[in-house]
Amino acid sequence: xxxxxxxxxAEFKQDQxxxxxxxxxxxxxxxxxxxxxxxxxxxxxxxxxxxxxxxSAHKPRSPHCLMGVCYECLMEIDGVERQACMTDxxxxxxxxxxxxxxxEDA
Ligand code: FES
Numbered sequence: 001x002x003x004x005x006x007x008x009x010a011e012f013k014q015d016q017x018x019x020x021x022x023x024x025x026x027x028x029x030x031x032x033x034x035x036x037x038x039x040x041x042x043x044x045x046x047x048x049x050x051x052x053x054x055x056s057a058h059k060p061r062s063p064h065c066l067m068g069v070c071y072e073c074l075m076e077i078d079g080v081e082r083q084a085c086m087t088d089x090x091x092x093x094x095x096x097x098x099x100x101x102x103x104e105d106a
Contacts, residue, residue, distance in 0.1 A: 018045075024093040033089040040066060040073040040085035051075055051084060052097055060099070 018034035025031075026048070033042035040051065040063040050060040051073045063073040066085045073084040076096040084095075 022089045022091045022093075024089055024091075024095055026095050027097055027099065035089070037088070038066070038085045039075075039077065039087050039089050039093075039095065040083075042089055043084065050097065050099060053099060 020035040021032040022035050023030055023032050024039075026043075031046065031048075033039065034045055037045070043049075043051070044063065049062045051063050052061050052075055053059065054061050061072045063085055064070040065072075068083055068086045071083060074081055075084050076082075076098065077084065077087055078094055
């Protein structure tokens with residue numbers, strides 16, 4: 001029997017501060033992400049679980065595969081739509097998730 005779990009954001013958060021961080025601008029606000037892991041993993045580690053709004057269902061989505069397959073982590077990174085799970089954060093990056101968007105047809 002397949003069991004489902006309800007994972008809270010608290011389970012994604014790190015229990016201690018990362019050794020090194022980089023500062024990025026996330027949706028207009030400065031945040032510090034751990035260095036050495038992808039943007040998607042870094043956002044999950046600070047409790048930011050929403051990566052985008054689905055253009056078809058207009059509902060929030062979260063990173064799923066974390067290995068470049070599902071495209072649920074697409075966000076605008078330095079002006080280009082990229083997979084956040086395949087991109088490491090760099091100091092000063094500008095990341096926009098378009099969370100207030102109604103999707104591509106808005
Ligand atoms: S989380 Fe699946 S492609 Fe990034």
